[in-house]
Amino acid sequence: xxxxxxxxxxxxLVAGTASxxxxxxxxxxxxxxxxxxxKSYGDITPTExxxxxxxxxxxxxxxxxxxxxxRIVPGTAYALTASAYIPSGGVGSWxxxxxLDWLRADGTKIEGTGWSYAPQNDTRGVWHxxxxxxxxAPGNAYYGAATLGTWQTGATPANPTDFDNFALNGxxxxxxxxxxxxxxxxxxxxxxxxxxxx
Ligand SMILES: [Ca+2]
Numbered sequence: 001x002x003x004x005x006x007x008x009x010x011x012x013l014v015a016g017t018a019s020x021x022x023x024x025x026x027x028x029x030x031x032x033x034x035x036x037x038x039k040s041y042g043d044i045t046p047t048e049x050x051x052x053x054x055x056x057x058x059x060x061x062x063x064x065x066x067x068x069x070x071r072i073v074p075g076t077a078y079a080l081t082a083s084a085y086i087p088s089g090g091v092g093s094w095x096x097x098x099x100l101d102w103l104r105a106d107g108t109k110i111e112g113t114g115w116s117y118a119p120q121n122d123t124r125g126v127w128h129x130x131x132x133x134x135x136x137a138p139g140n141a142y143y144g145a146a147t148l149g150t151w152q153t154g155a156t157p158a159n160p161t162d163f164d165n166f167a168l169n170g171x172x173x174x175x176x177x178x179x180x181x182x183x184x185x186x187x188x189x190x191x192x193x194x195x196x197x198x
Contacts, residue, residue, distance in 0.1 A: 023072075024166055028053055029046050032046055042149065044149075052129075054164075069103060073171045076137060078144055079135065080167070085163075089159060090159030097117065098117050099148075100147070110138055116147075
């Protein structure tokens with residue numbers, strides 16, 4: 001019986017390890033392009049000129065949006081971390097943001113939920129690291145979307161913003177393969193206890 005408890009504990013630990021994953025692909029733009037991300041609009045390019053870590057970051061030149069959505073488990077906690085850098089100066093009415101949106105299965109945003117931060121009010125010329133803290137995905141959420149971008153109401157470009165080091169940590173949607181593995185393991189344990197009893 002002791003052996004069984006140990007084995008079940010191990011299985012739970014394995015399942016638990018799988019639940020604390022970083023879900024974004026190309027989170028620090030180290031592929032040297034924007035693969036994994038979707039550009040909704042605007043002028044956003046990889047840059048080597050100013051990075052938080054590694055060799056690349058993403059630069060939103062003045063007005064644009066980049067996002068990456070992943071499947072999530074509704075009702076569980078996720079946390080987004082990201083870094084941003086804004087040089088000093090800049091004119092007009094403009095700003096930047098990093099955020100975590102919750103989306104329905106059809107891709108529409110669930111308004112009034114999620115997390116967003118506007119870095120333009122922070123000290124310029126240095127990198128800042130931001131974190132959403134634990135955010136519970138709403139019951140009707142299907143995707144979580146990491147977003148970054150800049151906006152501008154004037155006609156002339158204001159400041160660019162550099163973005164780097166994104167991570168969305170939380171429970172991944174269980175893959176059929178791992179479910180099968182877990183199922184097989186539990187089934188095996190069941191067989192083991194039965195054999196012992198006989
Ligand atoms: Ca990077």
